Each structure stands twice: as C-alpha cells, then as structure tokens.
Amino acid sequence: MQNFIFHNPTKIIFGRGTVPQIGPETAIFGHRALLVYGRESIKKSGLYDQVTASLAQAGVAVTEHGGVSSNPLLSHVREGIAKVRAQQLDVIVAVGGGSVIDTAKAIAAGSPAACDVWDFFCGKQAVSTALPITTVLTLAATGSEMNAGTVITNEATQEKFACTHRMLYPKTSILDPELTFTVPPTYTAYGAADAIAHVLEFYMTTEDDDVPVQMEFMEGLIRNAMQSCERCLADPRDYGGRAALMWTATLALNGLTGAGLGRTAFPMHMIEHSLSALYNVPHGAGLSVVVPAWLRWRLPQDAARIAGLGQRIFGLAELDADETVWRLRGWLSTIGCPVTLAELKIPEADIPCIAANALNLARIWRLDSYSQADIEAVLSFCR
Amino acid sequence: MQNFIFHNPTKIIFGRGTVPQIGPETAIFGHRALLVYGRESIKKSGLYDQVTASLAQAGVAVTEHGGVSSNPLLSHVREGIAKVRAQQLDVIVAVGGGSVIDTAKAIAAGSPAACDVWDFFCGKQAVSTALPITTVLTLAATGSEMNAGTVITNEATQEKFACTHRMLYPKTSILDPELTFTVPPTYTAYGAADAIAHVLEFYMTTEDDDVPVQMEFMEGLIRNAMQSCERCLADPRDYGGRAALMWTATLALNGLTGAGLGRTAFPMHMIEHSLSALYNVPHGAGLSVVVPAWLRWRLPQDAARIAGLGQRIFGLAELDADETVWRLRGWLSTIGCPVTLAELKIPEADIPCIAANALNLARIWRLDSYSQADIEAVLSFCR
Numbered sequence: 001m002q003n004f005i006f007h008n009p010t011k012i013i014f015g016r017g018t019v020p021q022i023g024p025e026t027a028i029f030g031h032r033a034l035l036v037y038g039r040e041s042i043k044k045s046g047l048y049d050q051v052t053a054s055l056a057q058a059g060v061a062v063t064e065h066g067g068v069s070s071n072p073l074l075s076h077v078r079e080g081i082a083k084v085r086a087q088q089l090d091v092i093v094a095v096g097g098g099s100v101i102d103t104a105k106a107i108a109a110g111s112p113a114a115c116d117v118w119d120f121f122c123g124k125q126a127v128s129t130a131l132p133i134t135t136v137l138t139l140a141a142t143g144s145e146m147n148a149g150t151v152i153t154n155e156a157t158q159e160k161f162a163c164t165h166r167m168l169y170p171k172t173s174i175l176d177p178e179l180t181f182t183v184p185p186t187y188t189a190y191g192a193a194d195a196i197a198h199v200l201e202f203y204m205t206t207e208d209d210d211v212p213v214q215m216e217f218m219e220g221l222i223r224n225a226m227q228s229c230e231r232c233l234a235d236p237r238d239y240g241g242r243a244a245l246m247w248t249a250t251l252a253l254n255g256l257t258g259a260g261l262g263r264t265a266f267p268m269h270m271i272e273h274s275l276s277a278l279y280n281v282p283h284g285a286g287l288s289v290v291v292p293a294w295l296r297w298r299l300p301q302d303a304a305r306i307a308g309l310g311q312r313i314f315g316l317a318e319l320d321a322d323e324t325v326w327r328l329r330g331w332l333s334t335i336g337c338p339v340t341l342a343e344l345k346i347p348e349a350d351i352p353c354i355a356a357n358a359l360n361l362a363r364i365w366r367l368d369s370y371s372q373a374d375i376e377a378v379l380s381f382c383r
Numbered sequence: 384m385q386n387f388i389f390h391n392p393t394k395i396i397f398g399r400g401t402v403p404q405i406g407p408e409t410a411i412f413g414h415r416a417l418l419v420y421g422r423e424s425i426k427k428s429g430l431y432d433q434v435t436a437s438l439a440q441a442g443v444a445v446t447e448h449g450g451v452s453s454n455p456l457l458s459h460v461r462e463g464i465a466k467v468r469a470q471q472l473d474v475i476v477a478v479g480g481g482s483v484i485d486t487a488k489a490i491a492a493g494s495p496a497a498c499d500v501w502d503f504f505c506g507k508q509a510v511s512t513a514l515p516i517t518t519v520l521t522l523a524a525t526g527s528e529m530n531a532g533t534v535i536t537n538e539a540t541q542e543k544f545a546c547t548h549r550m551l552y553p554k555t556s557i558l559d560p561e562l563t564f565t566v567p568p569t570y571t572a573y574g575a576a577d578a579i580a581h582v583l584e585f586y587m588t589t590e591d592d593d594v595p596v597q598m599e600f601m602e603g604l605i606r607n608a609m610q611s612c613e614r615c616l617a618d619p620r621d622y623g624g625r626a627a628l629m630w631t632a633t634l635a636l637n638g639l640t641g642a643g644l645g646r647t648a649f650p651m652h653m654i655e656h657s658l659s660a661l662y663n664v665p666h667g668a669g670l671s672v673v674v675p676a677w678l679r680w681r682l683p684q685d686a687a688r689i690a691g692l693g694q695r696i697f698g699l700a701e702l703d704a705d706e707t708v709w710r711l712r713g714w715l716s717t718i719g720c721p722v723t724l725a726e727l728k729i730p731e732a733d734i735p736c737i738a739a740n741a742l743n744l745a746r747i748w749r750l751d752s753y754s755q756a757d758i759e760a761v762l763s764f765c766r
Contacts, residue, residue: 001560001626003398008391013641015386177384202677210623212610214628216603240593243384247596247643256639260397260630 002208003260008255009170010146017051018176022093022136023058029132030091033060034084036104037095038068042138042311047366049181051136061089065107070373071276071283072099072106074118074154076253081117081163084131094135094170096282098142098151100196101135105168109172120163121152123364127165135173140180140246141284143189143198143253153277159275159360168191177242180363185233188245189335190284192229195249195269196222197287199257203309204295204302206261207283218257219312224248226313229335238277268294271375274357281344288337289344292329292382297374299325341382350378384592385645391638393529394555397630399622402433405476405519406441408555412473412515416443417467419487420478421451423532425521427764430562434478434519446470448490454659454666455482455489457501457537463490464500467514477518481525481534481577481666484518488533488551491516496621503546504535506747510529510548519554523563523629524667527635528556529682536660536718541642542743543660558633568616571628572718575612578606578703580651580670582640586692587678588684589644601640602695607631609696629657648750651677654761658739664727671720672727675712680757682708724765734762 013021026033030276033055055062063116065080083089084107110117119125137145144150149164164380199218206214225248231241245381258264268290275286277312293305303321310316310324329339338344344356355375362370409416416438418535425431435727438445448463448730466472467490477487491514502508527533532547550718555579566574580599589597610633614624634640642645651673658669686704693699693707712722729737738758745753 001398001624003401003575005394007394011388012642013548015384016385091719095582154585210627213603213607213634216607217600220596220599220603224599227595235524240384243643244593244596259395260626288418 001211001260004259006255006259007166008146008169008285010169012146012175012250013172014175016201017137018174018284019047019179019311020054020176022134022260023054023056023060025174026055026060026093026134027058029134030089031060032067032087032089033062033091033093034080034089034107035093036065036068036107037274038097038100040254042095045097045138045182048136050094053295055093058144060091063089066098068096068103069281070099071153071160072103074152074156077103077106077152079112083111084111090131092131093131095138096138097139098144099355101137101142101144101170102152104133104135104283105130106152106163109163109165109168112273118154119173121154121161122230127163127167130165130167133168134172135170136173136179137173137246138179139183139191140242140249141189141194141251143195145170146177146254148252157239157354158277158357160273160323160365161361174382175246177239177246180242180246183235183236186336187282188232188236189229190288191247192225192251192335193288193291193332193337195252195283197291198253200291201266201268202258202261202264204298204305205264205267208260208262211260214257214260219309221248221252221257222313225252226331233335246371248319266365267367267370270361270365270367270370271354271358272377273361274345274354275344278354278357279344279346284337285344287342287380288332289339290378292325292332292339295325296330296381297378333370341379348383351376354379384594384643387642389638389642390549391529391552393552395529395558395633397558398556399559399561400614401557402430402435402519402562402602405434405557406437406439406443408604409438409443409474409476411757412444412517412554413424413472415470415472415474416474416476417448417463417490418445418464418476419448419451419483419490421449421480421483425478428565429469430478430519432475435649438476438494441533443474446472451479451483451486453482454536454543454663455486457535460486460489460493462501463585464493467494468579473514475514475516477516478521480520481523481527484525484527484553485533485535486511487516487518488527489546492546492548492551499693502538503548504537504544510546510550513548513550516551516553518553519562520556520629521562521576522560522566522570523632524577525623526578526633527559527632529637534656541660541740543656544744544747559621559627561628563593563629564620565621568619569679569719570665571619572612572613572668573665573671574632575628575718576671576674576715577667578608578627580674581636583674584649585641585644585650587688588647588650590644591645594643594689597640597643597720602692604631604635604640605696609714612735616718629718635696647750648704653744653748653750653753654741654758656744657737658727658729661728661737661740662729666723667693668727670739671715672722672724672765673761675708675715675722677761678711679764680761724762731766734759737762
C-alpha cells in the first residue's frame, strides 16, 4: 500500500424526506445563495418548490441560475460567477446531477478568484479559496456530491477539462434516492456505467499490486453498481435499488477507492472527454463505449488483473481476460448503453481528430505515455 | 437502506515516515499540548523522541501524561483533566493504541466540562464541546483513530462504558504501519479479532435486509482482517500485511459500515465489557471468546445470515450456519486468540456475576431486550 492522505469533510444526509434539510444546512454557511440547477424538470417534480421553501424558511435569499446542460459549459459558469459578484452572494446551492454540481463548484472557485476560472482547469492557476457549496442530488452517477472535482467544457476551444481542489468538497450533500425514481432508463444505465468506470480507472491503473482492502472494496462496488442498476431498470421505483445505486456511485469516487493505490490515472475518462467535448454525448454513454475498448487494448499488459476481475464480478470459473471484457461489454449493451462509436453516431473517420483532442488532456493529466497512435488504437476497438 | 448521516471529518495521514507530520498537524489546533501515551515502549522504540521533536519544532509545548493502561481507567482520565485545567492546555496529542486514544478523547471532553466526565459515559450529561485531538496510532484494532467514540473503565464501580460524540473525532490521525512491526503476535491477533467483532456487530444486528452495498463492504473487511492478520503473524515485518490490517481496522469502525443499516447494537461488546471490567482481560481477547458464543446463541434466529457469511468468508459450498460459527471459532484459535472463559482464567461459576454486570450496560445501550438469562446463555457457550 502506498502512502496517502484521506480527508473527506462532506456531510452526507441520505434518505427519504431529507430535502427540507437543505435550508438549515445552507444557512450555516451563508444567507445569499446562488441556486444552480438544470432544466425545468425540477419545477415539474415539485423539487424546486421544496428547495426554495426550505431555503426561504431558513432565511436564505436566492438568486437563480438555471439552465445547466449535460457536459456543462464554461460560458454558463462565467455567467454564474458574474451573478455572484454582482450580488455579493456567499453560498452556492446545487440542485441536480453531476453537471449541476460541477457547475456550482466552478462558480464557487471562480467567483473569489483574481484569474479567469478556466485557468484552474488548464492548470495555469491553483484554486486558493472557494465559496461554500451545498447540494441536493438528483442522479446517481458522477460522485461529485462527495468529492472535490469538477469537469467543465470550454465550448470555444472544444476542451472538456477537470479541476480538483479540497476547497471544492460540498459542505453538505443531500441524497434522497426517491428523487431518482423518475430518471429514465438510459440515464440510469449511464449513471451505473459512470460509477463502474470510476472504479475501474483506479482498479486498472494502480501500480501497486498489494492493495487487497481497496481491491475488495472496488469489486464490491462494481457488483453493486451492476445489481442495483438492474433493479432500477426492472422497477424504477424500487427504493432499495435506487438507494444502493446512489450510495455506490457516491462511494465510487469519494477518495476511498484510490486511497493507498499510489499514482493512478484516468485514461478512459481522458478519451471520453473528447467524445463529449466534440459530440456532446452523455458522459456515461461515452464511457460505456470507451471502457470495454480500453480494456481490450490493455489486455496484453493486464490480462491477469482483468481475468481476476472476471472471476470476481462475473463469476467466471476460469481466468479469462478476453471473456471478461466481452462480458462487461455485453452487460453494458444489455442495460441499454452504447458500446460502439456508431451507436453514438460518431463516424470512425473522426478517430484521428478525437485522439488529437484527447492528447491535450493527456498532457494536463500526466498521461504523457499515451501517443496519438495509442488513443487511436483504443478508439479502433469502439466498433 | 435506512436514512443516515455520514460525516467523518478526521484527516488520515497514512504510510511510512509520516510521524514527523504530527507537529505541524497539531500546531493547527493548539500550542500547549497534553501528550497522552501508555507504557515505556514508545521511548524504547524511538517514537517518543520523534513525536516530541516534531511537536517542539512546530512550536507545540508538551505536558506529559503517560501510563495509560489497556482498559484505560477513569482515575487516569481525571488526572489528565486536572493537568489540562491547571496548565490551560489547548490540544491533546495521543500516541498509542485504542486505549491511549480513548483516554485522550475522554480528557478532551472532560476538560472543558462543568460536570464530571463520567456523567458523559453514564448518559447523564451530553458532551457539548471538546479540545481538539491529534493521534499517532501504534496498534491496528479499535478504529478509535477515525471515530467519535471512547471507552473507559470506572475501576471504582467496575463499569466499562462508552461515550460517543461528534466533537470527539480526532482532527488528524497518523497511521504508519511500520509502527506496528513490533506488536507481538497475541496483540496482533486481538486487534484483528476486534476489527472483525466491530464489523460483525453491524452485520448481525441490522434489521434492514436490503443493504447490499454495506454487506459487501463488511464481508470484504472481514476477509481482509483475516488475511492480513495471517500475513502479520507469518512475518511481523510484512509492510503490506501490516498496512492492510491497519486500514481494515480503521474502516471497520469509522461509520461507513453502519451507514444505512438503521438501528444496530453492540451486544457482543456489551458482554465483553464486563469481562474486561471485572477481569481486566484485553478487549480483543474478550471479544474473541464472546463473538463465537454470541453467534451460536443467535443461530436459531439468524441462521440464514450466518450461513451466508460462511459462504462468503470461508467459501463454504453449502449454507451451514453451525459450520460457519465453528470455522470462525477455529480460525480465532489458530491465530492464538482465546475462545473459552477457561483460557481467560475466568471461572464458569462467575457467569451470573458477569451477566449482572453486563446488564448495567444493556440499559445504557438500549439493549433492554437482553435478560440476565440471555447473557448467561451466551456465556454458557464460552467453553
């Protein structure tokens, strides 16, 4: 096991009927909030009313910042920062999925900064402070509700980059699985694929072969992501399934999986970010295409680890790395996720262009060992 | 899954060579420290010198409070409180195992209190504030380094009681597995037994049958406690084994295992506390006797859950609850833990008296369903 620091200060309030706690939890940190959300769905569902009533009752005034898109945009982050500055807001409340929470984090970091917020994502500047953030989660997927990372797309440069800083842990995140009852099957499946991809990035890229506590934990999370996703698809209102998927997705990227693994990397995300940046595909859908392809590409180097995964996830009797990858790919197809570029309507002729875009991120993410040819090779398996 | 709040703010610094960080980490919270430790072993090993040098360099003045015993004593806690008050100390540094950290927590809670510290353990008063605590862990066992609980023995009343309050989370805990290289085989095994017992309390007493994320996590922790303990016994200087055991013991009682399980209880600890309070047996040794006995007593009610555990921990081909208990008992024997009262040199004739002592704790821990006869029945299996 490698040395590590684990320090995750986010308070998780999990369960049915917890949304009304957003007001008091937010009032601990500020009384002039930017309320960040996505589309109108939270108004139709009544969630918007619940949140705003709770905030009002706790004496928190609200400035609206709706309209967050999936693959959230830098321009929209900048608009949020302008509102915070103009109205001297002191806390950010995010109500939505990973895109909304990531937007809230970027605004929280950018508002008090002297530099442009994108400098944090390019690695030109380091975050030094941020406004406090509270969240109400509506989608089990990214884990952003309990980590310090944010991913934003710069539509001008077609770059989808990430920023991580310990000031960006949400102070409090409210996770009510019932809020995900209405998530459609496709996005339920994309969320599971996202959680599995998060675990697999750590599982596959650790260079430490003696991390049994973490390996057991990660294998359990993958099994749970799969089983709970199947439950949610069979019955969208299965509370236990929704709760298990939500908590699994949170634990998949809250720092525990990677603690002790030493240097790890996110090569699958690196490639997926290009798909999202160039074609605006849902993140989980893009990952579902990239993950099996990357595993196939890695088979020669990592056959033993992949084969072990096959035994412990799919119950394969024999060590069979190739079969493991096909099983995973098959399972992703079964739950309705795409596994080819064609299903994402991305022409194979674009592969060189996608790889070139991914190389930008490779530099920032210290994945310099990846060449254009490597990334093209991975993408060539996406069919 | 039941509603829960998870909020564990302790910063874990894990790995080789991390002890010198105790100075700067402590200086964040105070500059007049009570240094709590046990016997002279930390002086012989050089750890004492390392810690005091780091504290001095960070500008933290130290008042000594050595001499913590296993099953730490209320009288010694009160002496520590007197030192803190007399010298207006502002931070507590614990260097040792669970007993030392628990003593530090009790002093941290008792020093600023208007009431007597024992009132917190009897449930007569609630903790409202506490001095900040930092720790350097020297034994993988209790998990106190990353939780909010403390267990103290009142030698006057022969009561071993617990107190839990969120002010008692250590601010920072330093976990260097190399510090446990010199832990003797018996205490290494007791530590593993303690960690397994912590997991089993949650695993066996949850009334929620739909908590798959937690069950997987707990089963992985039990497997890891067993495997890593065996590694440490085979080679006390196996860093990977020591690291895995240490991190497993921490995760076994940091709030994650119980999150979402609803109401759980600690009946095995309830009974063990009497053994420690009356006979001063090491906590892990007492648990090793009580855990298999309690499981045998529970067989009629919980056969399915115990049998499932047998399949997933011991790889039993068939569902066999009875065999599971015997396997666990046998494994504890193999690693050198006692599994009978006789091995602890406790006469069976004392069973009524032990049960009567445990009943005191039953009332405080809301285990009122346990009668004198129930506890005697459990203890009757300890042979």
